Amino acid sequence: MGVDPILLVGAGLLGLCVGSFLNVCILRLAKEDKKQRSLFHPPSTCPRCGRRIAWRDNVPVVSWLVLRGRCRWCGQPISMQYPIIEAVVAVLWIAAMLAYGPTVRFLEAGVLGSILLGIALTDARHYLIPDEYNWTGLVIGIGLSLTAGVPGFIEGVLGAASGFALLYSVGLVGGWVFKEEAMGGGDIKMMAMVGAFVGWQGVLLTVFAGALFGSLVYVPLLILGKRKRHVPFGVFLAMGAALAFVFGPAIYDWYRRFLGAA
Structure with a gap:
């Protein structure tokens, strides 16, 4: 209909x-x-x-x-x-x-998509992800998760915590390996916000897809000798988050079937 x-x-x-x-x-x-x-x-x-x-x-x-x-x-x-x-x-x-x-899913899509667009444009221009995007999105995401009851709230909180922990860990390891800041604080807080909307599985898919999209752009630049010191990773995380939100359930289902057939 x-x-x-x-x-x-x-x-x-x-x-x-x-x-x-x-x-x-x-x-x-x-x-x-x-x-x-x-x-x-x-x-x-x-x-x-x-x-x-x-x-x-x-x-x-x-x-x-x-x-x-x-x-x-x-x-x-x-x-x-x-x-x-x-x-x-x-x-x-x-x-x-x-x-x-x-539905609530409509509101989640509209709110998250709008915030991701703002983050992507701001980060692309200024290499900055303002806290206002992240904290506002986090509060709205957790709030909307309550509409699914306790299970939805737990999933939202777990997604936010896993998003923050994953990027924070990547930043720590990257800083130790490369002896410089490997992950901006805005990216870390952004993933907490994204996790509130897409859950812990979506966090993993977002980071994987974001890294893939970033590689598709920056590896050719490295080959051509046009390396940039600063990478607006928030742009690629935004793309990955959109992918996880829209296609995540289908991708998870395909992956489970793939593992079952292996």
Whole structure:
């Protein structure tokens, strides 16, 4: 049975609002000044002239199109990032509704996908994963796990603990072997957050897939002599987490059948 179109419209509108807020997170949370990191103050302003953006000019996607991508006051261009992020997150929430219907799983998919997108973009630009993404996601993930009762809560807590412990251990061993920081604190806390959504099995799959995706990108760079000192591992962990969330159950089932046939 298909999903009611009204629910799809509602999911899309919710996604647009989340995407608009995510734009604020992406632009502010990477700043060093704590005052500039606030997500609520000051209100949105034009990055060129500093004029406050009125509510009618802050409607996701629509306002950017109506103003043709320019500030109403100074006429200077406004980054395409704003409507693109808003549209991508809206599509994400619509896809989640199509896949899972009006369920808790839908909320988990929308929330986790939005946070992973914010983490990936921030880490790719600044080599930084702000705590606000991780702690907020961890609290929401554990909170949503309660909807499955005590077993769901235990799975969420176990996933968070295993995610933190695994990456922390990798960081310790890597630091001992390479004599330098091998795993950032943001990556470690990120995996605690991811674990709350995907469980301990998902943590293992996330780390494996993230390492695989990272290798596919950086091994060719090493061969070509274009090695980068800093690796935004959060980008690849985000990709791995998305894979674990969407395809994890099918992969676990295939793996169990493979072991049974071996």
